Structure formats: C-alpha cells, structure tokens
Amino acid sequence: MTRNKYITLLLSIAIIVFSGIVTAQTSEQQHRLSDEPSxxxxxxxxxxxxxxxxxxxxxxxxxxxxxxxxxxxxxxxxxxxxxxxxxxxxxxxxxxxxxxxxxxxxxxxxxxxxxxxxxxxxxxxxxxxxxxxxxxxxxxxxxxxxxxxxxxxxxxxxxxxxxxxxxxxx
Missing domain, CATH: 3.90.1720.10 (endopeptidase domain like (from Nostoc punctiforme))
Known part of the structure; x- marks a missing residue:
C-alpha cells in the first residue's frame, strides 16, 4: 500500500469514527431538547x-x-x-x-x-x-x-x- 493510500484510508476511518461520535452527541442533545418545549x-x-x-x-x-x-x-x-x-x-x-x-x-x-x-x-x-x-x-x-x-x-x-x-x- 502506498503512503498516500494509507493516509487516505486513515483519514477516512477517522472521519467515519468522529462523525459517529458527533452524530451520537447531536442525537442525544436533540432527544434532551425535544423534552423541553420550544x-x-x-x-x-x-x-x-x-x-x-x-x-x-x-x-x-x-x-x-x-x-x-x-x-x-x-x-x-x-x-x-x-x-x-x-x-x-x-x-x-x-x-x-x-x-x-x-x-x-x-x-x-x-x-x-x-x-x-x-x-x-x-x-x-x-x-x-x-x-x-x-x-x-x-x-x-x-x-x-x-x-x-x-x-x-x-x-x-x-x-x-x-x-x-x-x-x-x-
């Protein structure tokens, strides 16, 4: 595997992992906010x-x-x-x-x-x-x-x- 492909793969994995964390927090925040009236x-x-x-x-x-x-x-x-x-x-x-x-x-x-x-x-x-x-x-x-x-x-x-x-x- 070339160095560029390796870096691209690592960045892709990092993006997927971090987007899951952000999505989980956003979902949790949305759930918590949905309990409060707008x-x-x-x-x-x-x-x-x-x-x-x-x-x-x-x-x-x-x-x-x-x-x-x-x-x-x-x-x-x-x-x-x-x-x-x-x-x-x-x-x-x-x-x-x-x-x-x-x-x-x-x-x-x-x-x-x-x-x-x-x-x-x-x-x-x-x-x-x-x-x-x-x-x-x-x-x-x-x-x-x-x-x-x-x-x-x-x-x-x-x-x-x-x-x-x-x-x-x-």
Whole structure:
C-alpha cells in the first residue's frame, strides 16, 4: 500500500469514527431538547392556557369590583383571575394598573393573550380584556351583562381603543 493510500484510508476511518461520535452527541442533545418545549410551544401553550381559562368563565355575571367567579367579575378582576389561574401571574387589581404591565404592542401586532384596553368611562385605560385573535377579545363588559367574546372591529370598540400590552413573554 502506498503512503498516500494509507493516509487516505486513515483519514477516512477517522472521519467515519468522529462523525459517529458527533452524530451520537447531536442525537442525544436533540432527544434532551425535544423534552423541553420550544419557544413556539411555550408561546402557544401560554396563549392557549389563557384563552381556555378565559373561555371557561364566559357566562359569569359582571359585578363591579368583582374578583371571584362565584359572585361575579368586573373586567380587571376577570383578567386578574385568568392570568393567575392559567399562567400563575399575579396582575394588579385595576385596568389602569394592568395597563402599565409588560410591553406596549401595536394593534397590528396583537397576539392571543395580549391585554387590550379601552376608554369606556371617559378616562383612558378604564376597561380591559384579553385578545383572542381575529379581532376578537374576551371581557366582562358592564353591569347586567356576562363575560363574553366581543368583536374589536365594531364601531363602539374601535372609537374607544386605547392600546395593548403583552405581559406574558412567549
């Protein structure tokens, strides 16, 4: 065997051996990483958890100052209980205080789980709901009503929209 063929053979064997080690590590790392949720899955799971918890409360009566589904919820009490139960996040009590949490989100960049704010009492950030997607949001609207899904593209909500915040990083 010539020296060049011998070196080529050794290099080929080395490449095969080392590629097996790298492949084994990569496979092991992939297996370990597959047990952890991806960024997309974490975002999706948080948003889904918020929406599912919020939808469970559809039909609960509105009650000014309400923070308990048994006795009724106001808008900020609704948001507070959804975030606490769905993702373990404690939000402040009022819509105004909740409007200071997280990061500002442009209306055209809204994602499920974002908080949306409205001026419904002649003052900014007086009402809050949870964005569902497709221009819809969940909220506890007013006395005599129940927690429900609403369309943000309706004139009433368009005129009163104040902004949005993303409080759950995804």
């Amino acid at each position: 960024l997309f899955e974490r975002y999706t799971n948080s948003a889904q958890d918020l929406i599912l918890k919020g939808l469970e409360l559809v039909g609960i009566n509105y009650r000014r100052g309400g923070t308990d589904p048994e006795n009724g919820l106001d808008c900020s009490g609704f948001v507070q209980i959804v975030f606490k139960d769905a993702v373990g996040m404690l939000l402040p009590r009022t819509a105004r205080e909740q409007s200071e949490m997280g990061n500002i989100v442009d209306r055209n960049e809204l994602k499920a789980g974002d908080l949306v704010f409205f001026n419904t009492m002649r003052r900014t950030f007086s009402h809050v709901g949870i964005y569902l997607g497709d221009n819809r949001f969940l909220h506890a609207p007013r006395a005599g009503a129940e927690v429900r899904v609403e369309d943000m593209s309706q004139g009433y909500w368009v005129k009163r929209y104040n902004g949005a915040r993303r409080v759950v990083e995804r």
